[in-house]
Amino acid sequence: MSAQAPAVETQRRSPDRERELRDGRRAVYRHPLPVRVWHWLNVLCVIVLIPSGLQILNAHPALYWGKASSFAHPWVTFGAFGSIGDGPAFPSWITLPSWQDLADGRSWHLFFAWIFVASGLAYVIYALASGRLANTLWPSGSELRGIGRSIVDHLRLRFPEGEEARRYNLLQKLSYIAVLFVVLPLMVVTGLTMSPGMDARLHLLTEVFGGRQSARTIHFLTACALVLFIVVHLAALLAAGPLNELRSMVTGWFILARRRRAQTP
Amino acid sequence: MNKPSRVLRLDRRRHLKQLLAAGGALAASGCDQLADSPRVNATLDAAQGWTYTAQRLLLGRDALAQEYAASDISPHPRSNGSSTPGTDEYNRLASNGFRDWRLAVGGLIEQPLSLSLEDLRQLPSRAQITRHDCVEGWSYIAEWKGVRLAALLDHARLKPQARYIAFFCLDTLEMTLDGTGQYYETIDLRDAVHPQTILAYEMNGRPLPIPYGAPLRLRLERQLGYKMAKYLTRIEAVASFAHIARGKGGFWEDRGYQWYAGI
Numbered sequence: 001m002s003a004q005a006p007a008v009e010t011q012r013r014s015p016d017r018e019r020e021l022r023d024g025r026r027a028v029y030r031h032p033l034p035v036r037v038w039h040w041l042n043v044l045c046v047i048v049l050i051p052s053g054l055q056i057l058n059a060h061p062a063l064y065w066g067k068a069s070s071f072a073h074p075w076v077t078f079g080a081f082g083s084i085g086d087g088p089a090f091p092s093w094i095t096l097p098s099w100q101d102l103a104d105g106r107s108w109h110l111f112f113a114w115i116f117v118a119s120g121l122a123y124v125i126y127a128l129a130s131g132r133l134a135n136t137l138w139p140s141g142s143e144l145r146g147i148g149r150s151i152v153d154h155l156r157l158r159f160p161e162g163e164e165a166r167r168y169n170l171l172q173k174l175s176y177i178a179v180l181f182v183v184l185p186l187m188v189v190t191g192l193t194m195s196p197g198m199d200a201r202l203h204l205l206t207e208v209f210g211g212r213q214s215a216r217t218i219h220f221l222t223a224c225a226l227v228l229f230i231v232v233h234l235a236a237l238l239a240a241g242p243l244n245e246l247r248s249m250v251t252g253w254f255i256l257a258r259r260r261r262a263q264t265p
Numbered sequence: 266m267n268k269p270s271r272v273l274r275l276d277r278r279r280h281l282k283q284l285l286a287a288g289g290a291l292a293a294s295g296c297d298q299l300a301d302s303p304r305v306n307a308t309l310d311a312a313q314g315w316t317y318t319a320q321r322l323l324l325g326r327d328a329l330a331q332e333y334a335a336s337d338i339s340p341h342p343r344s345n346g347s348s349t350p351g352t353d354e355y356n357r358l359a360s361n362g363f364r365d366w367r368l369a370v371g372g373l374i375e376q377p378l379s380l381s382l383e384d385l386r387q388l389p390s391r392a393q394i395t396r397h398d399c400v401e402g403w404s405y406i407a408e409w410k411g412v413r414l415a416a417l418l419d420h421a422r423l424k425p426q427a428r429y430i431a432f433f434c435l436d437t438l439e440m441t442l443d444g445t446g447q448y449y450e451t452i453d454l455r456d457a458v459h460p461q462t463i464l465a466y467e468m469n470g471r472p473l474p475i476p477y478g479a480p481l482r483l484r485l486e487r488q489l490g491y492k493m494a495k496y497l498t499r500i501e502a503v504a505s506f507a508h509i510a511r512g513k514g515g516f517w518e519d520r521g522y523q524w525y526a527g528i
Contacts (some may be wrong), residue, residue, distance in 0.1 A: 052298075059401040068339045068396060069403040097300035102301055102400065103521030110528060124365035181402040196398045197320040197487045197527025212396060212404050 006238055021255065030254040035132070038123040039249055045116040046230065048108055051096035054103030061089035063220060067211030075217060117188055124180075137180070139173045144226060146170060159240045163256045172236075175229065183225050190219035288348040310523075317525040321455070324527075327371035330461055330486035333394045338469060339405035342397070344476035349446065350496050355435050362472075363480035368464075372431070372501030375422035382466060382480055389416040391463050399490040400522065409484050411465035415458040418502070423454075427502035430457045431509060432483055438516055450494040451506045451514040451524070452485060461486045464497065489526035491517045 079089025248254035376439025439446035511519035
């Protein structure tokens with residue numbers, strides 16, 4: 001903001017990445033455009049993929065382990081599986097479309113699976129090429145050693161304020177990395193191995209999961225993990241200040257809370 | 266407090282609330298309307314083309330579906346769709362072991378054929394232990410033996426205009442006035458000449474049981490179960506399937522399912 005600022009300072013906090021608001025608070029540019037676009041595309045994808053996935057599961061609400069289905073001994077069943085006339089296992093308010101329609105559910109699911117995969121790949125390329133992965137997401141060794149402290153802080157719902165809020169905290173980094181490199185790829189790959197076409201090419205991968213029915217079960221469990229992540233993500237959003245967080249994911253700008261007055265003379 | 270910025274903040278907050286409310290309303294009432302709109306469905310259908318292109322590129326012409334060991338065969342498989350055509354004609358055919366049944370081969374071919382089960386057994390065959398994946402999500406593994414469709418088409422000699430093979434069946438899965446409830450399927454020539462594409466007359470070493478499509482069914486191992494028409498009575502080489510039934514290339518395709526069922 002000022003030309004008199006020391007050189008190092010301008011480099012780290014260049015004016016287009018940080019500015020002072022009229023009330024004296026500071027806003028930092030935390031989320032570049034590709035991150036924001038990807039985030040909201042993911043919101044859209046998840047809103048479609050989970051309800052349409054449950055629509056598909058409604059067609060045969062039972063999960064198995066292994067290559068084939070052992071119809072008499074499913075690992076788990078949902079709703080009133082096997083009895084006729086009790087309605088679908090997953091109720092209409094949580095499926096897409098709301099009425100039972102496997103064909104439509106598949107159309108929605110497969111279309112948005114493509115969007116999900118394409119945007120995910122674009123993001124990974126961006127995160128690697130821009131250095132965002134290394135700079136913003138990957139935790140340093142010293143950060144990792146502070147994991148105990150980070151967990152305690154989270155359990156007390158004490159969120160980083162002021163300067164600390166400039167960057168992602170350790171648990172945030174770890175959960176984003178887990179979602180980015182474990183949950184999302186697992187989601188896609190277990191989905192692909194269920195395809196009889198892809199299975200002709202990816203059969204070794206299907207074997208790694210323990211067969212197609214295992215892959216289907218893992219697909220469901222991974223979706224559950226993703227829902228769990230979203231619940232925690234939304235809870236953290238509410239606890240940390242939903243408006244500021246939402247604004248930062250819409251405009252990119254995150255406002256740092258002011259230091260408590262008690263600290264200033 | 267700095268007044269202007271506070272006003273700004275409240276204003277933004279109001280906008281955000283309106284946005285969220287609009288989004289919520291859209292989600293609640295809009296989803297079903299969207300799901301029912303023909304234009305939305307046509308857009309969603311684009312993904313079928315992407316999947317088809319991607320899989321054709323990745324799989325090539327001859328990538329084989331996984332074949333399994335005899336020990337993997339499911340002791341309790343499951344049939345879907347019709348469990349029998351149940352017509353008098355079919356029951357009569359079944360009662361003497363389908364000796365009077367014939368497969369008609371016609372359409373855009375040089376040599377129309379009418380083949381008995383015995384004729385089909387004389388043609389080059391293939392046996393394979395493969396996994397049957399139903400669109401509903403379940404699978405079973407079974408051994409299938411039958412005539413290679415490529416060998417049959419060699420006999421019949423396709424005309425150059427032929428693009429698809431259509432399979433017509435003896436079972437009516439839905440009662441309709443115009444006869445469009447009769448089961449049928451279509452596949453393209455690339456799938457038709459795939460080494461594992463067979464017209465199966467045996468399952469697990471015995472004549473094909475009635476629930477699984479006796480006397481003859483299609484096996485198309487790189488696609489889902491509904492493509493594998495059962496109770497075959499006639500196959501035709503065609504240039505287009507737009508004129509058959511409701512024009513989407515199959516019984517389930519006419520009812521909204523994807524024509525390309527490789528996923």
